[in-house]
Amino acid sequence: MPYGTLPSPLDEQTWRSMPAAQQPDWPDPAALERVCDELRSYPPLVFAGECDNLTARLAAVARGEAFLLQGGDCAETFDGVSADQIRSKLKTMLQMAAVLTFGASVPVVKVGRIAGQYSKPRSQPTETRDGVTLPTYRGDSVNGLEFTAGARVPDPQRLLRMYNHSAATLNLVRAFITGGYADLREVHSWNQDFVRTSPAGQRYERLAEEIDCALSFMRACGVDPTELHRTEFYTSHEALILDYECAMSRLDSRTTRRYDTSGHMIWIGERTRQLDGAHLEFASKVSNPVGVKLGPTTTADEALTLIDRLDPKRTPGRLTFITRMGAERIRDLLPALVEKVTAEGARVAWVCDPMHGNTFTASTGHKTRSFDAVLDEVAGFFDVHRALGSHPGGIHVEITGDDVTECVGGGFGLVAEDLHQRYESACDPRLNRSQSLDLAFLVAEMYRGRGSGTGTSQGAGPGVATVQAVR
Numbered sequence: 303m304p305y306g307t308l309p310s311p312l313d314e315q316t317w318r319s320m321p322a323a324q325q326p327d328w329p330d331p332a333a334l335e336r337v338c339d340e341l342r343s344y345p346p347l348v349f350a351g352e353c354d355n356l357t358a359r360l361a362a363v364a365r366g367e368a369f370l371l372q373g374g375d376c377a378e379t380f381d382g383v384s385a386d387q388i389r390s391k392l393k394t395m396l397q398m399a400a401v402l403t404f405g406a407s408v409p410v411v412k413v414g415r416i417a418g419q420y421s422k423p424r425s426q427p428t429e430t431r432d433g434v435t436l437p438t439y440r441g442d443s444v445n446g447l448e449f450t451a452g453a454r455v456p457d458p459q460r461l462l463r464m465y466n467h468s469a470a471t472l473n474l475v476r477a478f479i480t481g482g483y484a485d486l487r488e489v490h491s492w493n494q495d496f497v498r499t500s501p502a503g504q505r506y507e508r509l510a511e512e513i514d515c516a517l518s519f520m521r522a523c524g525v526d527p528t529e530l531h532r533t534e535f536y537t538s539h540e541a542l543i544l545d546y547e548c549a550m551s552r553l554d555s556r557t558t559r560r561y562d563t564s565g566h567m568i569w570i571g572e573r574t575r576q577l578d579g580a581h582l583e584f585a586s587k588v589s590n591p592v593g594v595k596l597g598p599t600t601t602a603d604e605a606l607t608l609i610d611r612l613d614p615k616r617t618p619g620r621l622t623f624i625t626r627m628g629a630e631r632i633r634d635l636l637p638a639l640v641e642k643v644t645a646e647g648a649r650v651a652w653v654c655d656p657m658h659g660n661t662f663t664a665s666t667g668h669k670t671r672s673f674d675a676v677l678d679e680v681a682g683f684f685d686v687h688r689a690l691g692s693h694p695g696g697i698h699v700e701i702t703g704d705d706v707t708e709c710v711g712g713g714f715g716l717v718a719e720d721l722h723q724r725y726e727s728a729c730d731p732r733l734n735r736s737q738s739l740d741l742a743f744l745v746a747e748m749y750r751g752r753g754s755g756t757g758t759s760q761g762a763g764p765g766v767a768t769v770q771a772v773r
């Protein structure tokens with residue numbers, strides 16, 4: 303048994319005396335407590351040793367020896383837990399990783415926003431439609447997306463469903479990863495349903511042929527690429543609902559260190575990274591690799607305090623800074639943070655989230671993002687890190703394997719008027735499969751130093767009005 307009920311100093315509870323932002327207003331605290339007791343009795347979803355392995359991989363990212371691809375839905379939904387949907391997400395991540403590994407000649411650490419990404423911080427506590435005001439949707443772990451008073455009441459039973467849906471998802475992901483689906487020799491099969499219809503698919507197919515040639519060459523040289531049969535794939539989510547994360551934390555019987563066993567990596571969001579807040583306190587007590595989103599208001603001193611609190615021993619791989627400044631501001635805002643953190647001697651992994659600083663409302667009323675702005679933020683991220691000699695360590699993206707129409711631009715030149723066709727996200731707009739692959743190719747070029755790392759924002763694209771920036 304990897305986990306036991308070793309005596310706990312109750313360290314994991316210290317966050318309770320601190321302000322916790324973005325927590326649901328559970329109507330029945332006793333019902334919540336019963337749910338948490340039940341969660342505490344459940345097996346962990348991940349094993350501490352796996353979290354340590356991911357820390358080691360992220361240490362390579364921090365040292366400049368690997369690249370992080372972290373991606374998936376903005377908000378997973380319970381209805382989305384089907385074999386088809388899980389396969390499709392995984393396939394897209396594997397294709398992006400193949401493009402990056404081969405195109406940029408760098409090991410890629412694959413981390414899904416998956417098997418736990420069910421909780422959402424929101425800008426507003428309420429939402430009004432046609433004169434009716436209800437609490438906002440906070441993710442399937444908390445309330446329902448349907449716009450009815452009943453659905454929007456927070457229900458702690460949903461935390462149990464989050465556990466079960468995460469377990470089912472993780473089970474299938476593990477089966478695919480270890481059972482041969484993720485074998486690099488399957489590089490063509492991930493593309494089967496896609497190649498004919500899409501320029502990105504066709505470009506991918508050419509790359510897959512090159513990979514085949516490389517594998518044949520290795521075999522001809524007597525190198526047995528059986529290592530390629532399996533890959534590593536890790537899970538991550540925003541550690542938002544602290545009652546859940548706390549109930550899922552366990553002491554590792556090998557080391558007596560505490561881990562949040564709801565996922566391999568957790569991150570703290572832009573809205574919950576207060577230095578005196580409960581989220582930071584909780585994260586400081588668990589040994590998983592931790593990410594922190596850094597938005598445009600982040601000061602260098604805040605970044606240094608985050609390092610002191612979360613990574614006092616300066617363990618490479620423990621802390622990942624996920625910057626999300628917006629395409630227009632990254633070149634101005636990122637250098638000071640990187641310079642001060644570097645001067646302090648901290649070895650964090652720097653990762654770019656080019657999604658959350660580039661959200662706006664289209665003329666049609668849809669919350670969207672422009673592919674050009676996403677690309678431009680990544681280009682700015684590369685520009686800054688290249689100029690400062692630090693390592694552009696990865697991307698953190700909201701993507702799906704489906705051909706949705708949620709972000710404008712990309713290979714098919716989606717415009718605002720297209721967005722209604724397949725807008726399926728429960729929260730933020732995701733890059734569809736073709737846009738995700740396009741991005742992977744362009745990032746691979748930037749990594750190799752050939753791409754437009756000096757790009758400028760090309761605006762929102764035709765037919766799209768920037769009505770209102772969304773934080």
Ligand SMILES: O=C[C@H](O)[C@H](O)COP(=O)(O)O
Pocket residue numbers: 376422423424425426658729730772773
């Ligand atoms: O995913 C991130 C946040 O939950 C999201 O961007 C907030 O969106 P909102 O501004 O619609 O609340």
Ligand SMILES: C=C(OP(=O)(O)O)C(=O)O
Pocket residue numbers: 376423540570571572573595626655658730773
């Ligand atoms: C809420 C999110 O991002 P941020 O905290 O950066 O706004 C997210 O990643 O979905």
Ligand SMILES: [Mn+2]
Pocket residue numbers: 376377658700729730
């Ligand atoms: Mn999001």
